[in-house]
Amino acid sequence: MKRILEVSLGIVTSVGGFLEVGSIATAAQGGAAFQFQLTWAIVLGTVCLVFLVEMSGRLAAVSKHTVMDAIRERFGFPFSLAPAATVLLVSLLVMASEIGGVCLALQFVSGIALQWWVVPVALLAWLLLWKGTFGMLEQGVSALGLVTIAFLVAAIRLHPSWGAVAHGVLPTPPSHDHTHYWFLVVSIMGASVSPYLFLFYSSGAVEDKWDESYLSINRITAGVGMSFGGGLSVAVLVVAGVVFFPRGIQVDSYDQVGVILSTSLGHWGFWLFAASLGIACFGATAEIALASAYIVAQELGWNWSEDANPAENARFVLTYTLIIALAALPMLLGASPLKLTVLSMALTSASLPVAVVPFLLLMNDERYLGKHTNGVIGNTAVIAITLMACVLAVVSIPLELVGG
Amino acid sequence: MPSARWIVLTALLNAAGLAACAGSPDASAVARDAQSWTASSALIGERWRARTLPTPYTRRSLDAAGESLQQTAQMAAQLPDTTRERALLVQRVKMVREAVTALDSAVARGDRSATSAPIGALAIDRHVLDSVGKASGDNE
Numbered sequence: 209m210k211r212i213l214e215v216s217l218g219i220v221t222s223v224g225g226f227l228e229v230g231s232i233a234t235a236a237q238g239g240a241a242f243q244f245q246l247t248w249a250i251v252l253g254t255v256c257l258v259f260l261v262e263m264s265g266r267l268a269a270v271s272k273h274t275v276m277d278a279i280r281e282r283f284g285f286p287f288s289l290a291p292a293a294t295v296l297l298v299s300l301l302v303m304a305s306e307i308g309g310v311c312l313a314l315q316f317v318s319g320i321a322l323q324w325w326v327v328p329v330a331l332l333a334w335l336l337l338w339k340g341t342f343g344m345l346e347q348g349v350s351a352l353g354l355v356t357i358a359f360l361v362a363a364i365r366l367h368p369s370w371g372a373v374a375h376g377v378l379p380t381p382p383s384h385d386h387t388h389y390w391f392l393v394v395s396i397m398g399a400s401v402s403p404y405l406f407l408f409y410s411s412g413a414v415e416d417k418w419d420e421s422y423l424s425i426n427r428i429t430a431g432v433g434m435s436f437g438g439g440l441s442v443a444v445l446v447v448a449g450v451v452f453f454p455r456g457i458q459v460d461s462y463d464q465v466g467v468i469l470s471t472s473l474g475h476w477g478f479w480l481f482a483a484s485l486g487i488a489c490f491g492a493t494a495e496i497a498l499a500s501a502y503i504v505a506q507e508l509g510w511n512w513s514e515d516a517n518p519a520e521n522a523r524f525v526l527t528y529t530l531i532i533a534l535a536a537l538p539m540l541l542g543a544s545p546l547k548l549t550v551l552s553m554a555l556t557s558a559s560l561p562v563a564v565v566p567f568l569l570l571m572n573d574e575r576y577l578g579k580h581t582n583g584v585i586g587n588t589a590v591i592a593i594t595l596m597a598c599v600l601a602v603v604s605i606p607l608e609l610v611g612g
Numbered sequence: 613m614p615s616a617r618w619i620v621l622t623a624l625l626n627a628a629g630l631a632a633c634a635g636s637p638d639a640s641a642v643a644r645d646a647q648s649w650t651a652s653s654a655l656i657g658e659r660w661r662a663r664t665l666p667t668p669y670t671r672r673s674l675d676a677a678g679e680s681l682q683q684t685a686q687m688a689a690q691l692p693d694t695t696r697e698r699a700l701l702v703q704r705v706k707m708v709r710e711a712v713t714a715l716d717s718a719v720a721r722g723d724r725s726a727t728s729a730p731i732g733a734l735a736i737d738r739h740v741l742d743s744v745g746k747a748s749g750d751n752e
Contacts, residue, residue, distance in 0.1 A: 319668025455651040456742060458644065463676035464652045470664040471655075478665050 219433040226437025227356040227444070228492035229309030230302065230399030230556075232485060233459075233549045235441045236468065238392045239448025240459045241385065244368070247376030247442055249393045253400025254438030256593040258430050259586050260564070263571050264406040265426035268413035271576040275410045276506040278576055279566050285507075287566075292507040294562045295403045296500055301552035302402060303496040303535040307333075308545030309489030312462050316482045323540060330536040333493045337528055342415045342514040345498065349491035356488055358480040359443040362472040366450040373446055387607045391554060394601040398556035400438065401597070403563040408499035411506075415515060423580070447472070462546050497535070501528035551605075558601035560594040639697040643745030645684045646701070647738055650708045653677045654734040657715045661727045667719060674716040681709045697748045704744070708737045 238246035264275050271278060280288040310329045311322035336345065382389035418426070451471050452459065459465055469477030498514055505512035505524045518525040538548060568590060571582045653674060660670040688701040711730040718726035 315672070316669050317666075319672065451655075455655060456644070456647050456738070457651045457655070458648040460645075460648065460680065461676055463673040464656075466669055466673065467652075467656050467659050467665060470659045474662075475664050478669065 219429060219436065226434065227353065227359075227440050227484065227488045228399075229305050229485070229489045229545075229549050230395075230402070230553045231441045232309075232444055232488070233305075233462075233465075233546055234392065234395040234399045234553055235444035236448040236452070236465050237459045237550065238396055239445040239450075240452035240457055241392065242382060242389060243449040243453040244373045244376035244446065245380060245382065246389075246392060246396060247373060247445060248379045249396040250400060250438055250441045250445060251377055252593055253397040253597075254434060254441070256397075256401050256590055256597075257405065257438070258434045259590050260401065260406040260567075261409050261434055262427055262430035263567070263582065263586065263590075264410035265413050265418070265430060266423060266580055267571065267576065268410040269418040269420055269422045269426060270578060270580050272414065272419075273410075273576065274414050274502065274506055275407050275567055275570070276503050278570050280507055280509075282570055282573065282576070283566060288507060291563045291566055292503050294559045295407065296503055298552065298556050298559050299402075299404045299496050299500050299503075300531065300535050301538075301548070301555060302404065303493055303500070303531070304538040304543070305545065305549040305552050306489045306493040306496060307536055308539045308543070308548060310486050310493060311539060312545055313482045313486030313489065316466050316478075316485075322545070323542065326536050326539045329490070329493070330532050333490065333497060334529060334532050336494050337498060337514065338518060338525070340514070342412060345491075345494055345514065346412060349487070349494060352487045353491050355480060356440055356484045358469060358473065358477075358484055359440055359447060362469050362477070363443040363446040363450075365472040366447060368446050368450050373442070373449075387604060390600050391550075391604040391607070394557040394597055394604055395550050395553040396441075397593070397597040398553035398558075398560075398601070400441065401560060401594070402556050403560065404496050404499040406567075407503060407563075408495055411499065411502040411512075415513060420580075444468075460546070461544075493532075493535075497528045497532050500531045501525075554601055554605050557597040558605065559598075561598050564590060564594045639691055639701060639748035640745050642684060642687050642691065642701055642705075643697070643741050643748060645687070646681065646705050646708060647741035647745060649677045649680050649684070649712075650734050650738045650741060653708075653712050653715060654731050654738065657719075657727050657731045657734070660719055661724050661731070663724075667722070670719050671716060674712055674719065677712050678709065678716070681705060681712060685709065697744050700744055701741075704737060704740055708734065708741075711737065 235250065238249070267278060268274060273281065276288070276292060279291060307326060307329055308322070311325040314320070314325045314329070315322040340348075413422070413426070447468055448459070451457075451468055452464075457464060466478060466481060469481045471477070473480060501524050502512055504510075504527045505521075508523075510523045511521045512524045513521060539545070568582070568587060570576060572587070574581055656665065656670055656673050656677075659665045660667070685702070685705045688698065688705050691698040691701065711733040715727055715730040715734070718724075718730065
């Protein structure tokens with residue numbers, strides 16, 4: 209019974225914590241511009257994430273190491289600096305976007321400009337980390353994040369052509385805007401496979417003291433939870449594909465997106481969208497701040513634990529404090545939340561191999577995994593998807609930036 | 613095998629070409645931008661009239677539409693004089709901006725019945741801009 213409860217909780221946590229500003233923005237843009245044609249990018253990104261999350265949980269359960277910790281131990285400090293610094297920089301950008309997402313939600317609801325919300329949101333995120341525990345963050349925020357299921361309800365109520373949605377699972381070349389299409393592919397994949405997600409997951413597994421008896425729970429949580437989460441991203445794309453695409457609305461600003469659920473959910477649609485955006489982004493802000501502090505602390509060999517008293521982890525606490533302050537700056541300086549989000553997702557794709565390749569080498573090392581090393585399917589799938597995302601990102605980001 | 617110098621030169625020429633393209637908007641892109649914000653404003657207006665959107669959000673979104681349409685108007689004015697669609701786009705974007713302003717005023721007054729005229733006008737503008745975009749896209 210306890211195991212069933214743990215599995216259910218894990219799935220709920222994964223589903224509720226899946227959507228964030230990146231997946232909402234990129235899926236909405238994809239649906240608006242190409243209707244259901246980009247469904248395959250979400251599916252591919254989710255498959256990659258399922259493998260990576262399962263692997264990071266397995267590593268933590270078997271070796272009792274987090275991913276960063278093991279990379280530093282296995283490859284040495286100088287080598288591990290590259291993935292740590294890359295993931296940290298990209299995570300900072302993503303976190304800035306998440307803070308922007310929360311502020312936008314508050315702007316939608318209150319009518320007060322988003323810049324006024326940046327400091328209160330940053331303070332609230334910091335307070336949650338300072339006062340809260342890992343369990344509170346993981347389960348509490350994710351449970352609230354279940355409000356994002358509103359997208360699934362909306363998608364069903366809009367009665368899209370499910371045949372056309374299924375057709376979108378197969379990659380097809382675009383008939384127009386080729387550069388924008390491939391740029392959206394990498395942004396969508398970056399939103400799905402953010403490295404902070406699996407680094408956070410492995411740190412969480414160590415915080416929760418997982419052992420080998422958790423391997424089956426880990427497999428189910430990663431497989432079922434992340435797949436349902438990916439389904440929510442598809443739902444956002446479907447809703448945008450039904451509401452925006454036929455009207456020729458290109459999503460150039462979040463101001464256009466607030467109406468997305470109103471067509472199918474009426475009066476509740478607007479409030480559910482604002483709640484989904486606000487809660488999902490706030491949860492992601494806290495998770496990324498924590499994940500970034502984990503990376504720094506594990507890389508430098510400091511004490512780290514969200515559950516411990518802040519006085520016992522002064523450097524860890526100082527790190528997430530500084531990270532939150534830094535991530536709040538772009539929004540305070542007037543950055544465009546949507547542009548920052550899409551760009552940070554594309555850069556995430558470009559940086560994937562730096563974080564993923566050392567992790568895969570580790571996952572094939574019997575000294576850490578014993579008999580639980582990776583199989584051929586997991587290795588091949590993750591290498592193929594991350595390399596594809598990286599190559600596409602390197603090609604499409606300059607073209608998108610230059611071509612506008 | 614091409615020499616490194618040739619590769620660098622080709623890359624620089626490509627970048628210069630792309631930068632030149634980025635500096636000059638084409639008629640179909642201007643029409644598409646305008647059409648997108650026209651449709652967006654109409655949808656937001658319709659949903660406000662149906663009481664499914666709150667006034668602060670509606671007004672902010674219409675403000676954003678107004679600002680974006682102002683940029684689009686500038687882009688339309690920068691199109692080469694020889695472009696057939698230039699005059700049509702400049703005029704139509706002006707009409708869209710007027711309709712968005714009228715819609716915003718109606719929302720500010722809380723007058724739902726007064727939104728019908730600008731929403732209707734935006735629907736016509738949207739179809740015209742769609743046709744212009746398709747025609748200019750075909751010509752390119």
